[in-house]
Amino acid sequence: MWLRYRRAVAIAEAVVILSIPFIRINGESAVRFDLHELKLYFFGTVFWINELYLLLAATLFLFVLFFAVTNVLGRIWCGWLCPQTVLLDFAQDIGRAISRWRADSIARIILVPVSALVAVSIIWYFVPPLDALRAIPQGETVTMFFVAMWAVIYGMLGLLGRKFCTTICPYSMIQGGLFDADTLVVAFDQSRKDECMGCKKCVVDCPVGIDIRDGLKRQCIACARCVDACTAMTGMRKIPSLINYAGHVKRPKALWLSAVVVVAGLVFAVMLLMRPGAKIVVTRNPKQPAMGINSYSYSLQNNTDHAISLDVSLNGPFQLLGDASVEAEPFSRRTGTLLVRSKGDANEVVFIFKGDGILIETEAGFL
Numbered sequence: 001m002w003l004r005y006r007r008a009v010a011i012a013e014a015v016v017i018l019s020i021p022f023i024r025i026n027g028e029s030a031v032r033f034d035l036h037e038l039k040l041y042f043f044g045t046v047f048w049i050n051e052l053y054l055l056l057a058a059t060l061f062l063f064v065l066f067f068a069v070t071n072v073l074g075r076i077w078c079g080w081l082c083p084q085t086v087l088l089d090f091a092q093d094i095g096r097a098i099s100r101w102r103a104d105s106i107a108r109i110i111l112v113p114v115s116a117l118v119a120v121s122i123i124w125y126f127v128p129p130l131d132a133l134r135a136i137p138q139g140e141t142v143t144m145f146f147v148a149m150w151a152v153i154y155g156m157l158g159l160l161g162r163k164f165c166t167t168i169c170p171y172s173m174i175q176g177g178l179f180d181a182d183t184l185v186v187a188f189d190q191s192r193k194d195e196c197m198g199c200k201k202c203v204v205d206c207p208v209g210i211d212i213r214d215g216l217k218r219q220c221i222a223c224a225r226c227v228d229a230c231t232a233m234t235g236m237r238k239i240p241s242l243i244n245y246a247g248h249v250k251r252p253k254a255l256w257l258s259a260v261v262v263v264a265g266l267v268f269a270v271m272l273l274m275r276p277g278a279k280i281v282v283t284r285n286p287k288q289p290a291m292g293i294n295s296y297s298y299s300l301q302n303n304t305d306h307a308i309s310l311d312v313s314l315n316g317p318f319q320l321l322g323d324a325s326v327e328a329e330p331f332s333r334r335t336g337t338l339l340v341r342s343k344g345d346a347n348e349v350v351f352i353f354k355g356d357g358i359l360i361e362t363e364a365g366f367l
């Protein structure tokens with residue numbers, strides 16, 4: 001029965017989503033977006049919001065992956081992995097187990113704490129879990145964010161329910177346009193329609209309330225509940241189910257789409273590996289301290305998992321005043337000021353940052 005497999009997948013998904021923020025790599029959550037510094041901690045490395053080329057490569061990879069998965073496996077995300085489906089199934093199954101008649105009302109009550117847990121788990125991807133749990137009861141910004149998220153998620157789950165999938169969800173709308181004749185879908189075998197007992201179990205069990213016997217509809221989330229229902233009914237007559245997954249997964253298009261996904265993933269991985277260990281931006285400040293002395297702001301971005309210390313030297317007739325080194329903690333950004341005195345009449349100064357296997361040269365104007 002597909003329901004058993006879907007439950008196993010849902011449990012595995014919940015365990016992964018809830019545990020990732022608690023997994024610590026290099027002293028940080030495995031995945032967390034730092035809103036303060038606009039950077040994403042991702043399994044031991046960090047992506048900065050200003051690294052547009054990496055962002056573009058990641059977006060391209062995700063877009064290709066989304067296209068390939070949808071074209072080959074249809075609405076596999078909707079039926080098996082989407083939190084909207086998984087959580088509604090969870091609440092409605094418990095509701096039905098407690099009382100068949102009041103299943104929907106019970107499910108709505110169950111979804112109140114479930115929505116709170118989802119809201120907290122989303123916050124864990126922005127604020128370290130223990131900090132978030134400490135901050136939420138204290139009426140801080142996190143509290144407002146939590147309450148707003150809780151309300152929105154409950155609105156989506158408890159109030160809109162499956163209507164969200166069939167009317168609002170943009171992903172649901174896009175997917176239909178990516179299907180082809182071989183895409184995996186749930187279908188009724190029209191060639192055997194004479195064998196249908198007319199029990200309507202497939203319709204009763206369908207979470208979005210459609211009759212798959214009338215053909216594939218846009219609302220179908222490919223959850224396979226109707227397959228299970230029909231398997232149970234036809235099993236009594238010892239005939240195979242009239243409803244099944246239909247389509248061709250093993251086909252040339254699936255192979256070349258997979259190849260494109262692998263290539264896009266490799267391009268992203270290579271770009272990530274080739275990324276320099278540090279990046280530094282130096283800009284001349286508008287306000288200057290004295291004639292013949294220029295002040296510069298620097299921003300040092302450390303992409304490595306260890307602290308770096310770079311010696312600063314200058315090219316040309318210039319003298320660096322003050323500290324001749326800049327430092328940054330692992331995966332962090334350090335800003336500061338450099339003072340340069342002119343010893344000639346050059347109007348361009350070259351800063352050289354060297355150390356820990358890193359060499360960066362950057363120019364700035366001198367007035």
Ligand code: SF4
Nearest residue numbers: 206220221223224226
């Ligand atoms: S028709 Fe079947 S697969 Fe589609 S949503 Fe209904 S129960 Fe799920």
Ligand code: SF4
Nearest residue numbers: 196197199200202230
């Ligand atoms: S569950 Fe199967 S046998 Fe019953 S109405 Fe649906 S398709 Fe026909």
